[in-house]
Amino acid sequence: MDAALLRRVEQQRVAMLYGNTAAVSGSAVLMAALMVIIAWPDVSGLTIFLWCGGVLLVQAGVQWLTFAYRRAANAQTEPRLWGMRLANAAFVAGLMWGSAAFVLVGPGQSLALALISACLASRATISIMTHAYFPPALHSFAVPVFGLLALRYVFEGGYRNAALGVLWIAVLGYVLLFVERQARAVATQIRLRVENEQLVDELKRQNTLAEEARVRAEEASRSKSRFFAAANHDLRQPLHSLGLFATALRNGSEGRAGIKLVDQILLCTESLEQLFDNLLDISRLDAGQVQVKRETVPADQVLDRLRSTFSVPAQEKGLRLRVRGSKALLSTDSTLLFRMLSNFVSNALRYTSEGGVLVACRKRGRTVRIEVWDTGLGIPADQHERIFEEFYQLNNPERDRTRGLGLGLATVRRIATLLDHPLKLDSSVGRGSRFSIEVPLADAQRTPSVSATIEQKVPNLLRGKLIVVVDDEASVRLGMQSLLESWGCKCVTAMDAAEALAGLGSDIPDFIIADLRLRGEDTGIEVIRTLRAQLGESLPAVLISGDTATEQLRKVSTAGLTIMHKPLKAVRLRALLNHEFARRSREMEEGEPQKTA
Structure with missing residues (x-):
């Protein structure tokens, strides 16, 4: 690889690194708040204030560095220099976060230490997503976090605590190995894209290079598929472990305070799981890896599932959810259809403050149009196309995660295209919106398919197994x-x-x-x-x-x-x-x- 190509790859990796600083700072503030809640009953207010001040100061420094990078004249000519500057800032941030294991936890507070450990593991997991493009930055952050956490367990004394300390070192080793592999995949993907751009330029001058450009483009696509396949498996591993630990910890917690804190960790874990699932679903849809299982589905089967899923959330928000039944038989994939409709209902409840949401079906020839109405804010006509773009949200400039991630409608459009179910939006600002999907009717003589479900309430037969x-x-x-x-x-x-x-x-x-x-x-x-x-x-x-x-x-x-x-x-x-x-x-x-x- 020539020097110019190496520089372009390094430029893009560092640009991706700095492009994630805003998301990192936002998640850091939320995680710091959760850790303060955990430590508040047992740690002095002054100690908590000083630790929070240190965290905020570091995040402010990162934002200032990002501002300087975007205005610097040498940002493109010296990308490595700017990458290492952010890596140094990440090291200071890692020390601040790792110090929480000592500062926010007193001697003998095993529950508090376990909760703080789970929070630090979640924080490190987020850093994998945002720092993997430039391994020195991830190394600078992860090593002090896991190192100080392991040291805290060793200082706690006892064989089990020492074993947990060794476990955290093992987790650190896994994270470093994973990041190295993902960084190589990212660098390869960037390199292939840059090379393809050069080949396209050359193609304009020499038609003889057309076949080579096609081969390289296919290789770039395969590289992307391999990258997302690896991410699907490897990024889910630490989340899977964290979820198991948190659930086990909740089962063993005593008192409302302990259970409430563990519930907060589980909510954070579910938020990360939702983000991974949405991103990976979009990548699988784009890659054509989602197989449609078309079957004869009673409309009421899907509608009843919507009613049972969203009745409680609607009541908690003071809204009325009406789901009108239908005897129609649909020819569709029941899982994918429910995924689309649940996104519509979820968005309708999220952006409606008064009134309610209606789900109804209308027969139109050989199709059934399933409509979701709401009395919410409405969507301006010039935004009807943009809301189906990834990460685009109306009325959420602060990127409040409780109001979604901006991926639901992007997934819906891809599924609608895959199923060949026409999608339509009608909306009036201040009056509400109507999303609709046209689904073909099934042959009435065919027997409806019954989807297998896992029983949610069965006797507890696990004891002693x-x-x-x-x-x-x-x-x-x-x-x-x-x-x-x-x-x-x-x-x-x-x-x-x-x-x-x-x-x-x-x-x-x-x-x-x-x-x-x-x-x-x-x-x-x-x-x-x-x-x-x-x-x-x-x-x-x-x-x-x-x-x-x-x-x-x-x-x-x-x-x-x-x-x-x-x-x-x-x-x-x-x-x-x-x-x-x-x-x-x-x-x-x-x-x-x-x-x-």
């Missing part, structure tokens, strides 16, 4: 063990099938939970096959993975196994286990042979 967890990530194993034991299960964790068999000894487990992608070429599919061959073919099992690639899902389907995607919600896992144990109990009572999950 022996669960095997196989995962190559130590944090995931520890988090899953904490969660299962909080439900009364016994748990054996392992990195592979051999370690699982050794840990079980002569015991026969009741269930296997295995990660799909393990170390090397090993997979959870092979682990389940090995354990079943040794312990019994009827042993129920489930795979858990952050990988949504079509090839991987095809392998799981061929193996006849069930898969659940990370970050995994604890309530879904508990419902699955209860459902499986209830089924096995019924089969034993009836004397029927057990089926494999």
